[in-house]
Amino acid sequence: MSAVVLLLAAAGGLSGCGDTKAPSKEVFAAALEPIVRDVFCNPIDVMRYEVEGEAGDAVFPVVTSPKRGLAGPGSDGRSMAMLDAAASVGLVTRTEVEKPARWKGSDRPFERQRLIAYAPTDKGVPYFRAVARRATKGAVTVPSFCLAKGEVVDVVRWTEPTDFAGRRVSQVTYTYHGVDPIPVMPPAEQARMAEPKEATMPFELQSDGWRPMPR
Structure with missing residues (x-):
């Protein structure tokens, strides 16, 4: 076999490994990682304040009132x-x-x-960080407290991709x-x-590969 044929065969094999549209354990695991990372995080539920002359869109520090009755909704x-x-x-x-x-958000x-004002120290940065959350007007970034970093252990199985409501979907269990x-x-x-x-999440095939479906 010529060197050119060998190179073409190798290139074909590499491109096949990187095919994000073919369902595989590697493809689903890569798409799950950014979601699972924040699974142990919860929003810091306090009534936030914005200070005159300071950036109002900063996630940290969390600025609030010492009056406990002014905590966030719920x-x-x-x-x-x-x-x-x-x-x-x-x-x-x-x-x-x-x-x-x-x-914050008041006129x-x-x-x-x-x-x-609460701000994470170098020691606290892994546990107090900004996390994207879905909202009625799209994703928002909120200050959150994370007990640990979530990590995908394994993609256990997935259903055969099927067409549903104009989408190509699969149920992925991982x-x-x-x-x-957190050290304490x-x-x-x-x-x-x-x-x-163990958890299960619906996936849909998009133009750039398999992605978790919004809930």
């Missing part, structure tokens, strides 16, 4: 307690200030008031677990988080 104060606990072990800084501010005039847990987590909880858990 909050029971646990997010504030969690932030204070994180500050006590050096995962975030807690700074009390007095500046002109207003509720009210800025009013000088007492505030608390396992995942938590790695690099008790050993028993760390062990529980490290155990593989």
